[in-house]
Amino acid sequence: MAAAQYLGVNHTTVSRRIHDLEKALGGPLLVRAKNGWELSALGERTLSLAEQAEEVLHGLGSLRLDDAAPLLRGLVRIAAPDVFSVHVITPAMAALHKDHPELDIELITATQRARQGRSGMDIEVVVGKPQVLNSVTRPVMDYHLRLYASRDYVAEHGEPRSMKELEGHPINFYVESGLQVDDLDSGRQSLPEQKEGPKGIASTSVFGHVSATIHGAGIGLLPDYLAGQHDFVPILPEDYRHPVSYWVVVRKENTRNPRVRACLRAIEQRVAHMGAGTAHPHHP
Structure with missing residues (x-):
């Protein structure tokens, strides 16, 4: 629910996208814990790669023509x-x-x-x-x-x-x-x-x-x-x-x-x- 609110979409959309990603990767990304849901081992590895990909995309999008240091986004x-x-x-x-x-x-x-x-x-x-x-x-x-x-x-x-x-x-x-x-x-x-x-x-x-x-x-x-x-x-x-x-x-x-x-x-x-x-x- 919190993820849906943060992304500005409904809860079923988030659930469907997680399900599709789990199906593509061949395993669960989330596991139920005492205080809610936590990332599984597969989820942790997926998050790490996703963060690296996000960083590359942000870096490309923030490069300046004058070769100055890129803005952080x-x-x-x-x-x-x-x-x-x-x-x-x-x-x-x-x-x-x-x-x-x-x-x-x-x-x-x-x-x-x-x-x-x-x-x-x-x-x-x-x-x-x-x-x-x-x-x-x-x-x-x-x-x-x-x-x-x-x-x-x-x-x-x-x-x-x-x-x-x-x-x-x-x-x-x-x-x-x-x-x-x-x-x-x-x-x-x-x-x-x-x-x-x-x-x-x-x-x-x-x-x-x-x-x-x-x-x-x-x-x-x-x-x-x-x-x-x-x-x-x-x-x-x-x-x-x-x-x-x-x-x-x-x-x-x-x-x-x-x-x-x-x-x-x-x-x-x-x-x-x-x-x-x-x-x-x-x-x-």
């Missing part, structure tokens, strides 16, 4: 955590789009592990080193989770001076039952257990953690490169710093795609411009 789909998407990817893609106005970007925000079945995604940015097959992975930015509070919160509740004192303060962080990333979960687990009393506000979004901290709901466990944009009081800055890294995941066949490579370069340039964490400027 076509779609790139990127999945990344929300805060990285807003502060890194969106500005990077906006800058790239000025030079390549026919480049289409679809950005899906999610804080999750890299998926083994990555059909439909050209680039994924995940938290922590991913363990995936048939892909190129590398770190793109390092940062730390640290503790922060609003000045009003400190004025009202005091500033904890030790890990023991931290036990009496609510922590704003992810919804525990929905947290799928070990590097983030271990950041919370390394803090002392909270005593009985008011709980912090849990959210599936980092921006929820920031907002809860701004409004005095507790102490926020936040990325340092984001918290630095607010007038927060660092809490236990010498005692608690939890290192985390963003990693990029790209299917091996996509490492030759000029659109994907251009997007990766733009992301790295944005990280370097921000001066946040550590950029890792080498391409897959």
Whole structure:
């Protein structure tokens, strides 16, 4: 259904075309999985060849008579955590789009592990080193989770001076039952257990953690490169710093795609411009 909507045709047309292609290739292109349909092994090989053919056609169509570098055209789909998407990817893609106005970007925000079945995604940015097959992975930015509070919160509740004192303060962080990333979960687990009393506000979004901290709901466990944009009081800055890294995941066949490579370069340039964490400027 989603493919039909994207192509602007009805569902039966898509089904018929897939059936005709499967008949010509002699096997199924899609297999049913827990969360819907995924590409079969034959489908993955077919997609790789189709992407190569599409790239050649786009290259021919975008050549200029003056032999200048060709314009990038076509779609790139990127999945990344929300805060990285807003502060890194969106500005990077906006800058790239000025030079390549026919480049289409679809950005899906999610804080999750890299998926083994990555059909439909050209680039994924995940938290922590991913363990995936048939892909190129590398770190793109390092940062730390640290503790922060609003000045009003400190004025009202005091500033904890030790890990023991931290036990009496609510922590704003992810919804525990929905947290799928070990590097983030271990950041919370390394803090002392909270005593009985008011709980912090849990959210599936980092921006929820920031907002809860701004409004005095507790102490926020936040990325340092984001918290630095607010007038927060660092809490236990010498005692608690939890290192985390963003990693990029790209299917091996996509490492030759000029659109994907251009997007990766733009992301790295944005990280370097921000001066946040550590950029890792080498391409897959």
